[in-house]
Amino acid sequence: MSETRTIAPAEGKLGVLTVGLGAVASTLIAGVELAKRGQGQPIGSMTQMGTIRLGKRTEKRTPLVKDFVPLTRLEDIVWGAWDVFPDDAYVAASRAGVLEQGKHIEAISDVLREIRPMKAAFERKYARNLDGEHIMEASGKRAMLNGIRADINRFRDEKKVDRLVMIWCASTEIFIEPGAEHETVEAFEKAIDANSDVVAPSMLYAYAAILEGVPFANGSPNLAVDMPFLRDMATEKGVAISGKDFKTGQTLMKTVLAPMLKARQLGLAGWYSTNILGNRDGEVLDAPENFKTKEESKLGVLEDILDPSNNPDLYGNVFHKVSINYYPPRGDNKEGWDNIDIFGWMGYPMQIKVDFLCRDSILAAPLALDLILYSDLAQRAGLGGIQEWLSFYYKSPQVAPGLHAEHDLFVQLEKLHNTLRWIMNEDQITHLGREYYDDPS
Numbered sequence: 001m002s003e004t005r006t007i008a009p010a011e012g013k014l015g016v017l018t019v020g021l022g023a024v025a026s027t028l029i030a031g032v033e034l035a036k037r038g039q040g041q042p043i044g045s046m047t048q049m050g051t052i053r054l055g056k057r058t059e060k061r062t063p064l065v066k067d068f069v070p071l072t073r074l075e076d077i078v079w080g081a082w083d084v085f086p087d088d089a090y091v092a093a094s095r096a097g098v099l100e101q102g103k104h105i106e107a108i109s110d111v112l113r114e115i116r117p118m119k120a121a122f123e124r125k126y127a128r129n130l131d132g133e134h135i136m137e138a139s140g141k142r143a144m145l146n147g148i149r150a151d152i153n154r155f156r157d158e159k160k161v162d163r164l165v166m167i168w169c170a171s172t173e174i175f176i177e178p179g180a181e182h183e184t185v186e187a188f189e190k191a192i193d194a195n196s197d198v199v200a201p202s203m204l205y206a207y208a209a210i211l212e213g214v215p216f217a218n219g220s221p222n223l224a225v226d227m228p229f230l231r232d233m234a235t236e237k238g239v240a241i242s243g244k245d246f247k248t249g250q251t252l253m254k255t256v257l258a259p260m261l262k263a264r265q266l267g268l269a270g271w272y273s274t275n276i277l278g279n280r281d282g283e284v285l286d287a288p289e290n291f292k293t294k295e296e297s298k299l300g301v302l303e304d305i306l307d308p309s310n311n312p313d314l315y316g317n318v319f320h321k322v323s324i325n326y327y328p329p330r331g332d333n334k335e336g337w338d339n340i341d342i343f344g345w346m347g348y349p350m351q352i353k354v355d356f357l358c359r360d361s362i363l364a365a366p367l368a369l370d371l372i373l374y375s376d377l378a379q380r381a382g383l384g385g386i387q388e389w390l391s392f393y394y395k396s397p398q399v400a401p402g403l404h405a406e407h408d409l410f411v412q413l414e415k416l417h418n419t420l421r422w423i424m425n426e427d428q429i430t431h432l433g434r435e436y437y438d439d440p441s
């Protein structure tokens with residue numbers, strides 16, 4: 001062990017600011033409040049239920065993650081949010097229709113009623129299927145940026161929180177190509193004053209967060225904090241950032257199955273993925289410009305895992321298609337189908353079919369919780385800039401320029417575990433395992 005790391009203790013209150021108080025955010029908040037009261041289990045959350053192996057297998061040390069690393073306790077979280085609609089968390093959760101009204105919403109209605117969103121920094125052109133009016137009065141991008149910063153500081157003072165984390169749980173915006181305006185702070189500042197279309201609300205939230213020293217996690221595929229100048233600024237200021245796009249359903253499956261094909265050198269001819277989804281997210285994604293942002297995020301995964309340039313015979317000619325269809329009767333209960341055409345020995349074709357009847361926000365809420373707690377941990381451990389170890393949670397992980405992202409779920413898991421071991425000054429686990437044979441003492 002070389003360098004010893006120190007982590008500031010998780011003392012006091014952690015303010016969690018969710019951008020968006022829709023299905024994911026309300027399911028997250030309600031779930032945490034239920035878990036705090038012993039009225040539900042935070043299933044799917046590594047920080048609450050996961051364990052981590054430490055040392056040699058013979059040592060039998062496998063603590064709970066939350067007993068190993070100093071995480072903020074759920075009891076110390078204080079919620080805040082922004083949304084385009086004025087609904088409090090009780091109304092938002094009821095409207096989202098994810099959790100059972102009697103069992104999981106009424107039971108904590110008093111807490112949920114108290115979480116009322118602040119007015120959103122929003123412009124309709126970035127999500128035209130949203131028509132809420134709970135929007136900051138001052139118009140213009142500069143006013144929005146200042147408004148978000150003022151909200152952050154007011155929340156910090158009023159709620160007397162010691163630390164903050166911001167997480168984007170708002171709608172997916174229209175596709176924006178990264179350009180010169182996103183390269184330097186000077187160019188971005190100019191674009192703000194010119195009210196340029198390439199400055200989306202998500203970027204203003206992310207910029208405000210970094211300026212205020214608040215870690216930012218990005219649950220959607222919007223660029224937001226994934227801009228060169230913000231990445232640099234976050235590194236310089238020691239602010240933890242990560243993104244993009246929660247890896248919950250179909251892409252989670254893809255990043256388990258594709259590494260299996262690659263590991264066994266099985267070929268791939270095509271992967272056809274389609275979804276039906278009936279929540280507000282599905283409605284926003286029904287607009288082609290918004291879906292394009294999601295599509296880019298979903299499509300990159302296979303190419304990065306299969307690495308066709310190094311495996312042309314197996315993956316040189318893959319047809320990959322992803323679609324999402326808005327279908328209201330299903331609400332948040334998404335169904336994702338995959339038809340996977342593979343080939344084996346001597347080129348003989350085979351097929352794999354996946355039909356995942358999932359619940360979007362039930363899968364996303366624990367990821368959001370882990371990202372909040374780990375972003376806060378990173379910040380207290382002095383890790384600023386991109387947190388690649390949080391790739392595990394994202395469809396389109398943010399990595400340093402020039403690096404390709406690791407998409408394989410189990411590589412990502414090992415990266416996360418090893419980072420926890422590293423910040424806690426524990427040995428890395430390489431899985432070489434020679435010691436059990438060469439020196440079994």
Ligand SMILES: NC(=O)c1ccc[n+]([C@@H]2O[C@H](COP(=O)([O-])OP(=O)(O)OC[C@H]3O[C@@H](n4cnc5c(N)ncnc54)[C@H](O)[C@@H]3O)[C@@H](O)[C@H]2O)c1
Nearest residue numbers: 020022023024083084120170171172220246248280281360
């Ligand atoms: N649920 C999943 O499995 C999953 C997976 C990956 C990514 N995501 C992403 O997470 C995000 C949230 O999903 P959801 O199902 O909760 O959607 P949702 O539509 O229920 O909630 C999003 C909320 O954000 C609000 N909003 C939009 N723009 C805003 C702005 N500029 N400022 C403040 N609020 C704003 C909307 O009014 C809405 O209430 C979406 O971008 C979605 O694509 C979800």
